[in-house]
């Protein structure tokens with residue numbers, strides 16, 4: 001790391017702030033406990049058809065951690081969302097309110113269920129704009145899905161009030177926000193059910209995986225019938241239940257988690273709390289440096305909110321830097337060696353994607369006459385266009401990276417005139 005912060009920009013031939021090459025941020029952190037757990041699982045069982053072994057252990061641990069009755073693991077977060085929507089009874093003709101700014105998989109399973117995503121704009125903090133949502137409620141509105149974007153939790157009280165007032169099912173996509181909370185209420189326990197990804201970079205990682213959490217017994221049976229079959233369904237759904245006759249096949253999909261992935265997530269879970277505490281310290285450290293840097297706005301966190309800091313979203317204010325385009329600013333930041341600063345690519349306004357603009361060209365059975373409601377969603381466009389993401393490290397020994405990244409950003413902002 002370089003302390004010559006008054007030197008000229010690396011993009012213009014000066015000394016870069018960071019000279020350590022590549023690999024500044026890696027996730028998940030793997031240590032001997034993970035290696036031991038996965039190796040033990042490898043020797044024990046690599047396929048688990050019932051609710052047994054490591055799959056049962058992981059589901060029990062997740063349910064205890066969240067304080068919910070049921071958890072069903074899946075092969076991906078996308079599959080978890082698909083199962084959650086199906087189990088909540090969402091189908092053709094149903095409208096589901098979805099934030100306009102999220103990763104596409106929050107909404108793509110709805111298309112496969114024949115339901116209609118209705119995009120709701122976000123406010124300047126990237127949170128769901130409930131006034132906009134109110135204006136989009138119709139007699140067909142069945143559910144609202146909350147996404148805790150970048151790990152900053154949505155307001156649990158406001159969402160519950162909205163769901164109650166409009167009689168819609170409150171669902172969550174917690175994929176950025178394992179362990180985040182609002183007023184002490186954990187993300188994943190706000191509503192009827194919550195889906196989480198356990199994908200590689202997520203705060204809790206199985207490499208690949210996901211799960212759904214719920215207290216609702218009926219919804220739980222339907223989760224099982226969506227992505228599990230035979231043994232699990234036969235042992236967990238009471239034989240007298242009207243759906244028990246489908247136990248052998250379920251819906252015929254198979255969305256099971258891999259036991260080696262389950263072993264990794266199970267080994268990681270006890271460390272999640274430490275990751276979150278470390279990340280919060282790191283985020284505070286970066287924000288303290290950037291708070292007073294013109295052109296960069298640090299995230300506002302309500303006192304009731306605890307973030308998971310999946311990433312640190314900065315807002316780039318071009319006007320404060322003489323109109324310097326974000327791309328030019330980012331190129332200068334990268335030249336300083338802060339390679340892990342990023343403008344979000346796939347997490348973007350959903351209305352940008354051809355899949356939501358022309359769903360039938362891709363999904364032939366998508367019902368006619370109910371195209372997704374895309375709206376204007378200027379908030380989502382504005383927030384996306386001006387967001388820069390930073391990695392948030394969790395180990396004290398990585399604080400030098402956090403400091404160097406903050407210094408690199410501050411340096412480019414301070415020297416912005418040279419780039420105009």
Ligand SMILES: *Cc1c(COP(=O)(O)O)cnc(C)c1O
Nearest residue numbers: 076077078103105106175197199
């Ligand atoms: C990662 C992610 C998903 C999809 O999860 P996969 O495990 O990659 O299928 C869905 N929603 C959000 C918000 C995500 O970040």
